[in-house]
Amino acid sequence: MAEAVLRLEDVTMQFGGVVAVNDLSLEVNEGEIVALIGPNGAGKTTAFNCITGVYEPTNGRVLFHGEAIVEGYPQGRMRAQYKGENLGKYANTIRYTPDRITRRGIARTFQNIRLFKALTVFENVLIAKHMRARQNVFSAALRLNAKEERRMRDEVKLLLDAQNLAHLKDHVASSLPYGLQRRLEIARALATGPSLLLLDEPAAGMNPQETQELAAFIQELREEYKLTIFLIEHHMDLVMKISDRVYVLDFGNLISHGTPDHVQSDPRVIEAYLGVADDAED
Amino acid sequence: MTKKTHRLTAAALLALMFAMIIVLEQIIKPTDAAAMLLTVLKKSSVYALVAVSMNLLNGFTGLFSLGQAGFMLLGAYTYAIFTIPLADREFVYQYYDCVVHFSFPEALGSIMGGFGALLGVALAVILAGLVAAAAAWLIGLPVLRLKSDYLAIATLGFAEIIRAVFQWGKLGPVTNAANPLKNYVRLNFFRLSIGDTTINLSAFASVMMATLCIGAIVLLVNSSYGRAFKAIREDEIAAEAMGLNLYRLKQLAFCISSFFAGIGGAMLAMFANTVQANNFKAAMTYEILLIVVLGGIGSISGSCISALLFIFSSEWWLRGLDSGRFLGIAAPSVFRNGFRLVVFSLIIMAVVLFFRRGIMGDKELPYAAGRLWGRLRAFLAKADRKAGEPNG
Secondary structure, three states, X not given: OOOOOEEEEEEEXXXXXXXXXXXXXXXXXXXXXXXXXXXXXXXXXXXXXXXXXXXXXXXXXXXXXXXXXXXXXXXXXXXXXXXXXXXXXXXXXEOOOHHHHHHHOEEEOOOOOOOOOOOEHHHHHHHOOHHHOOOOHXXXXXXXXXXXXXXXXXXXXXXXXXXXXXXXXOOEHHHOOHHHHHXXXXXXHHHOOOOEEXXXXXXXXXXXXXXHHHHHHHHHHHHHHOOEEEEEOOOHHHHHHHOOEXXXXXXXXXXXXXXXXXXXXOHHHHHHHHHHHOOOOO | OOHHHHHHHHHHHHHHHHHXXXXXXXXXXXXXXXXXXXXXXXXXXXXHHHHHHHHHHHHHOOOOOOOHHHHHHHHHHHHHHXXXXXXXXXXXXXXXXXXOOOOHHHHHHXXXXXXXXXXXXXXXXXXXXXXXXXXXXXXXHHHOOOOHHHHHHHHHHHHHHHHHHHOOHHHHHHHOOOOOEOOOOOHHHOEEEEOOEEEEOHHHHXXXXXXXXXXXXXXXXXXXXXXXXXXXXXXXXXXXXXXXXXXXXXXXXXXXXXXXXXXXXXXXXXXXXXXXHHHOOHHHHHHHHHHHHHHOOOOHHHHHHHHHHHHHHHHHHOXXXXXXEEOOEEOOOOOOOOHHHHHHHHHHHHHHHHOOOOOOOOOOHHHHHHHHHHHHHHHHHHHHHHHHOOOO
C-alpha cells in the first residue's frame, strides 16, 4: 500500500496535568476525505494544532508523505507529569513553525474564521502567494518582480473565478456574509498550493441548505485540486455523506474508527456521542 | 481616472511643490519674518519621515514599538561623526582624542570636487540608516518575541540604554560623551554657486530627502511585502498558516523602519547646529507617536499632513501664546511661558475627539481627495437643480 499522506503516531498532547489528546494514531490516505468527530472538548482542534505546528505535542510523531514533520517526547518538568503511554518510543524533537508546514503542503482553515478582516477579498488570497514568490524585499519594493507579481495576481484571479468569488474581489473581507467568509477562507487555503487540506468545522453556523451545498463543494474540491481532505465536523449528515472514513474522539481518546456506517453502529460511539446527539444532530 | 493619470497628477503636484520651495528659498531672506516658514518646513520634513517610518511598524505591521528616538540618535551620531572635517576634530572633541579620522564629504570631495562632497554626504546619510538598522536587528533578536505593550516597553528601554551609552565617558573618543558634536555638514551645505549668485537649496534638500525616503516606504507598503506586513497586523495566527514567516517579516519591518528613522536622525542633525545624545529623549518618541496617531494609524499621507500641522503649530503659529501677543491680541498676563502647551493640548484633545481614527483614518490622500471631489460635485449638481427649478 502506498504511504499515507498524513500519519499520526501516538500523538499525545498534555497541558500541565490535563491530557487533551491521548495516544492518537490515525492515517489519511491519498485522495480520501476523512472526518474527525467527537463531542465538544474531545481534542479535535488540538489534534489539528499539533499537525500544523501551532502546538508541540508532548509525545508522538506526525508524518506527512512519509516524512516526519513533527516529533516530540516529554522533556523538563513534563517528564514527571506525563500521564500518557509510549514513553521512550520517541527520542527526537522535530519542530517546524506553522509557516514551514504550510510551505510543505498542508493548508488549514479555522473553527472561528480568521480572515484578514480589513483587507479585500483579492488581497486575502494574494497573501497566500507571497511564500512561494521568487522575490526579495528590494526587488519587490523597486518593482523588479513585476513578472512574478503578475503571475501571482493571475493565479489569484483564476482561483477566485473558480470559486465564484471574482465579483467580490474588491470587497473588504469583513463585509462578506458568513457563508462567503467561509468560502473565502477555503479559497485562501487553496492558494497556498496544498496537497492536504485541513478543514476545522467548515459547516459551523450554516443552515441545512448551505450545509448540503458545502458537501458538494468539498467533494468538488477533492476532484478538481487532487486534494486529500481531513476535516473536523459536528454536522453528522455532512460527515456521513462525504467521508470515506471517520475517526471518533472522546475526552482525547480514539474510541472508534472506520466507515461511516461502521461508526454509526458502534455502541461506544452511540454511548459517547450519537446517544446524546439525537437531539443535537444539527 | 486611470492609474497612469493618477501617477502623472501626483508627479506634477510634487514637481510644483519642489519648484515652489526653491522659489521661496530665493525670495525669503534670513532676516524676514517669513524665514520661519522655511525653518519649520525643514523640521517638519524630518518629522514626517520619522512618523512615516514609525507608521510602517505601528500602523502597517501592528508592532507597537517606541524606540524611534534611539534609532534617530544612532543615525544622527553616525552622520555627524563621519562628516566633521578632519581639521575641526580637535576643536570638537576638546576633552578626548578623536579616534575616527575619516570624513566622507572630505575624502570624496578631494577626489571629485563638489560632486564628491555631495556623494560623501549621501553616503554618510545612508550609513546612518544602516547603523540604525543593524542596531535594530540586534535589538530585534530578543525583543520581537514580545507582543503589544511589552514590546513597547522593551523598545523604549533599549532607546534609553542607547542614549545612556552614548553619553558614557569611556566612549568619548568616538561619541564625544555628553558634549555636543558640531561643525559637521549641515543643511546650508546644499547650495549652488554660479558666478556671483548663490542658489540656496537647503529646504529643498531636506524635503527632497524626506520625499525620496517616504516614496520608498510607499513602494514597499504597496508591494507583496507590504501585504504580508498587513496580514501580520490583521491576524498573526492566520498569517503564519498562510506560510508567512512571522519572525523574519517582523524583523524585516523593524529594520526597515529603523533604517528610515536613522536617516531621519541624520536629517535632524543637518537641521540643527549640534548633536547631543541628551536631546533624543523618550519625549521625542512620544511626539512622533502623537503625530502618527493624529494623522491616522496606517495612513502615510496622514502622517505627513499631521507632521506638517504639528510642527507648524508648535513651532510657529502658536508661538505668540508664549510671548505675549497672539492674533493681534496683546495680553502679556495670559500669554506667558507655557500657555502655548495648554492650548496645544486642547487642540490635540479636540482632534482626537472629533477624528476618532486620526485625520485620515487608514485612508490615503487620493482616496480622501476623490471623496471630497465627489461631494463637491454632488453639492454643485444640487445647487444647479435648485437654480433651475424656478424657471422650469
